[in-house]
Amino acid sequence: MxxxxxxxxxxxxxxxxxxxxxxxxxxxxxxxxxxxxxxxxxxxxxxxxxxxxxxxxxxxxxxxxxxxxxxxxxxxxxxxxxxxxxxxxxxxxxxxxxxxxTVPNTPLPQVPEGESADDNQEMHRFGEVPRFSFPAKPHWELGEMLEIIDFERARKISGSRFSLMRGMGARLNRALINFMLDHARERGYQEVAPPYLVNEASMLGTGQFPKFAEDAFHVVPHDYYLIPTAEVPLTNLFRDEIITGPFPLKFTAYTASFRAEAGAAGRDTRGLIRQHQFDKVELVRFEEPQGSEAAIEEMLRDAESVLEELELPYRTVMLCGGDMGFGQALTYDIEVWMPSYGKYVEISSVSNMTDFQARRANIRYRPSGVKKTEFVHTLNGSALAVGRTIAAILENYQRPNGHVKIPDVLRSYLDDKELI
RNA sequence: GGAGGGGUAGCGUAAUUGGUAACGCAGUGGUCUUGAAAACCACCGCCUUCGGGCUUGCAGGUUCGAGUCCUGUCCCCUCCGCCA
CATH class of the missing domain: 1.10.287.40 (Serine-tRNA synthetase, tRNA binding domain)
Structure with missing residues (x-):
């Protein structure tokens, strides 16, 4: 607001x-x-x-x-x-x-002009895009061949845009969650295990409501909403509170995320890229206003370094005005190289919400030496979307025989196995 | 889900037949002190156009006036039931 x-x-x-x-x-x-x-x-x-x-x-x-x-x-x-x-x-x-x-947040001055993703400004790239000497397969084929991802049965159990993982797939998923949480904790984020169902006030506080209500799953007889991201419970931690710091306050959480994906009919229908339910490790920070511009840079590094440790090629873009979300004042997207798409695909979005959510959710602090309260700045970012990370690992680390090399940094989470 | 009890400042407690939210602790600033403690003084919920307005979980109602009476609702506690 x-x-x-x-x-x-x-x-x-x-x-x-x-x-x-x-x-x-x-x-x-x-x-x-x-x-x-x-x-x-x-x-x-x-x-x-x-x-x-x-x-x-x-x-x-x-x-x-x-x-x-x-x-x-x-x-x-x-x-x-x-x-x-x-x-x-x-x-x-x-x-x-x-x-x-219903009025969106205003963008910060450095946000580039433009109306679509084509106008986003590339900041930098990391890693080499792999060149395969054999016909590379998309992750949905690799996942089915290796019997670690089962799309058909998930469709039977739930419906389209659901998936399930078995054996090494499920273990890889859990290894990634643990790796990402450990990584965030090492960088000073306190781990939180929040509720997945939230009330309407929480959805209003972070800006999902009232404008984007159709994107949420509504649990009707009880009037709860499934979280579309852990940003919702984490940012609402301090709703209607005057927090005393010390700043920054940094939190991380692994949660499942649920999105109706209304308006995405026909897009990314294959594979793990766009699901109704997906796992994600999220970062949320509360900052004093003067600290938020430096904080987003640090947070971007927190997210990028996950991909660097996984040795996955990515690029970082600053979103142009027209491609930005409702509550964001500044957003960096991190895009991982996805061989099956032949392009970089969003795997993380890191945003400075300035005081937009803090006003809605009434999250304040008392600047030192001042009697009056002020709204904090909130920031959030994914580190990272787990399903898309699995897709990227399968595709980028695939071998000619259809097996997949496990990234070094995950080995300790997977009994030192080298291959799936 | 059922029955009962409860929600007042960060914490703990007050408030006559309804009369306009009080006290202690904690905290902040100051006096004193070599420094600290103690003691003492002040401040100690929110907003403000600086007139004032709001605030007893929340939303309504009755009243000139509601912490107090009425209705609805949320949350917490105890017991019962159910349940991973």
Whole structure:
């Protein structure tokens, strides 16, 4: 959520920044509602002051045994007027609130102009793209041949866009989770095992709601939502709290993630790339505002180094305005080389949300030496998406006979085995 | 799921027939001190257009006025049932 005062004071700048995200927002509506709200609120508060004073007087005069029927009747009218005004304020406030919840975050100045992924700015590359002297296979074929991934049975058990892993596949999955969690812990992130089902307030706090409700799985009779990412429970750790630091506060969690993938019909239908359920190790940080720009660089390195240790080729891009998400102020995508796609595929997204989520979720801190509270900055990033990492390992490490070499760094998690 | 009890500042506790949220501890600043402790003083929920407004889990209702009365709801505890 944007600071209403920013819109009030400088709507042109806000509109220009949102235009960079290729979003058009009618800020006149916001300003009109805001002005109306403030006018009515002022009026209500004056009447309340009057009523509070009158009530106090009733109390005093009653103690002295005086007659107060006239004063009470008079004050009743003030109360009725307050009720009237509050009734008129309610729909205005609701409309303003609803509107503000749908306005995206503004991008930081360094975000490149552009409207699609084609306009993203490449930052750097790592590793050599493998060249195979034999016909390389896509990971879904390798996975089925090696009997470590079973798409058909997952379809029977659940439906399309589900998969299951067996034997060395399941072990590789678990090895990656452990490796990634250990890696994050070594870098100072506290491990968390959060709930997978969250309430509506949590989804609103991180920005999934109200705009992207159709992407979430809703557990209807109980009114819970399956988390689309561990970012949701982790960022909501401190919802409605004033945190005392010391900053940065860094957390990591392995969770399954659930996405309806509405609007992705027909895309990435084969393999592990786009599933309704996938495993992911997530990083979340809470920072003082002045620390968030350095923090995202550090966090990017935290994620990139996972791929470097796995010796998987990747490139890092800074997303252009038009390709960025709703709540992000700055986003780096890390894309791993996927031979079956013949291109780099997103495996991690690292973002600075600035104070956007903190305002929605009301997460504040007290800057040292200052009495007033301020909103923290939140950041999040995947380190990494496990299914896509498995796909990348299978494809990049495949041998002519269909077997797959296990990356060195995972061997200790897999009884020192060398091959799958 | 059922029955009972409870939710007041970080923690622990108050508040007359409904009368406008109090106290202790902890914390912060200061005085004193070589320094510290102790003692003493002040501050010690949120917002504010600085007039004031809001705040007893949350949302409503009754009332001039609600921690207190009423309705709904969430959470916690105890017991029972069920359950990995």
């Amino acid at each position: 944007l600071d209403i005062r920013r819109i009030r004071q400088d709507p042109e700048t806000v509109a220009r920044l949102l235009a960079k995200k290729h979003v058009e927002v009618d800020l006149d509506v916001v300003q009109r509602l805001d002005a109306k709200k403030r006018e009515i609120t002022l009026h209500i508060e004056r009447l309340k002051a009057q009523r509070n004073q009158a009530s106090e007087e009733v109390s005093q005069r009653k103690k002295r045994g005086e007659d107060v029927t006239g004063l009470i009747a008079e004050t009743r009218l003030v109360g009725e007027k307050i009720k009237e005004l509050e009734a008129s304020l309610e729909p205005i406030d609701q409309e303003l609130q609803d509107f503000l919840y």
